[in-house]
Amino acid sequence: SQTIHQWPATLVQPVGSPLSLECTVEGTSNPNLYWYRQAAGRGLQLLFYSVGIGQISSEVPQNLSASRPQDRQFILSSKKLLLSDSGFYLCAWSRGLARDTQYFGPGTRLTVL
Amino acid sequence: AQSVTQLDSHVSVSEGTPVLLRCNYSSSYSPSLFWYVQHPNKGLQLLLKYTSAATLVKGINGFEAEFKKSETSFHLTKPSAHMSDAAEYFCVVSNTNAGKSTFGDGTTLTVKP
Numbered sequence: 441s442q443t444i445h446q447w448p449a450t451l452v453q454p455v456g457s458p459l460s461l462e463c464t465v466e467g468t469s470n471p472n473l474y475w476y477r478q479a480a481g482r483g484l485q486l487l488f489y490s491v492g493i494g495q496i497s498s499e500v501p502q503n504l505s506a507s508r509p510q511d512r513q514f515i516l517s518s519k520k521l522l523l524s525d526s527g528f529y530l531c532a533w534s535r536g537l538a539r540d541t542q543y544f545g546p547g548t549r550l551t552v553l
Numbered sequence: 554a555q556s557v558t559q560l561d562s563h564v565s566v567s568e569g570t571p572v573l574l575r576c577n578y579s580s581s582y583s584p585s586l587f588w589y590v591q592h593p594n595k596g597l598q599l600l601l602k603y604t605s606a607a608t609l610v611k612g613i614n615g616f617e618a619e620f621k622k623s624e625t626s627f628h629l630t631k632p633s634a635h636m637s638d639a640a641e642y643f644c645v646v647s648n649t650n651a652g653k654s655t656f657g658d659g660t661t662l663t664v665k666p
Contacts, residue, residue: 444596483643483658484597530596539585539604539647542654544596 442467446531446545453552459504459518461548463531466512471533473514474542475506478528490514526552555580557646559657567665572616572631574660576644579625586627587645588618591659597643603627614638639664 443466453459465471475487486499488506496506503522507515514531529548534540560575578584585604589597601612608620618629627644644657 484656541599541602546596
């Protein structure tokens with residue numbers, strides 16, 4: 441069966457510090473991978489998606505970036521965090537795009553102080 | 554273009570009474586529609602999905618939803634609410650546009666004893 445992991449589970453970082461969140465998927469190959477952000481009391485905002493190694497599509501211009509160094513690894517980064525980067529970050533995978541079910545990881549709660 | 558509107562940000566029901574969570578969508582193409590559930594500080598879990606087969610879709614935990622093209626709706630229902638149903642629910646629309654799933658803002662379901 442497939443599983444998706446995210447770490448860390450929670451993170452508290454000062455403004456201006458760097459960020460690296462990691463997501464890995466097990467039990468499947470060549471998944472489509474997604475990063476979402478969920479602000480308090482809000483819906484999900486798609487940040488990035490990837491259809492393969494090194495292929496990243498950005499949905500929202502911001503100070504975040506994503507990378508996919510391996511088939512089942514997806515990393516969300518920032519060089520300098522802003523207060524507005526606080527939120528709940530969710531990674532997801534799917535077999536195909538759009539019409540396929542997305543399977544979500546447990547999320548990372550990021551607080552920027 | 555596509556969009557999804559969850560008509561109620563909060564719904565409160567008593568245990569054992571029916572649940573109705575409303576979702577309207579718009580899509581330039583024949584859509585796929587999903588309902589996900591999110592318990593506090595957790596990832597999202599698929600409840601059910603519609604992909605142009607039967608218009609009445611049955612999901613997990615006794616939930617079902619009916620696709621009504623004429624009304625552009627995909628409301629989620631359950632005959633009898635359980636305390637464990639208290640959570641955030643998201644309606645999602647996707648079409649053939651690569652990588653594009655649009656999430657609603659969510660409906661918080663509260664179940665009173």
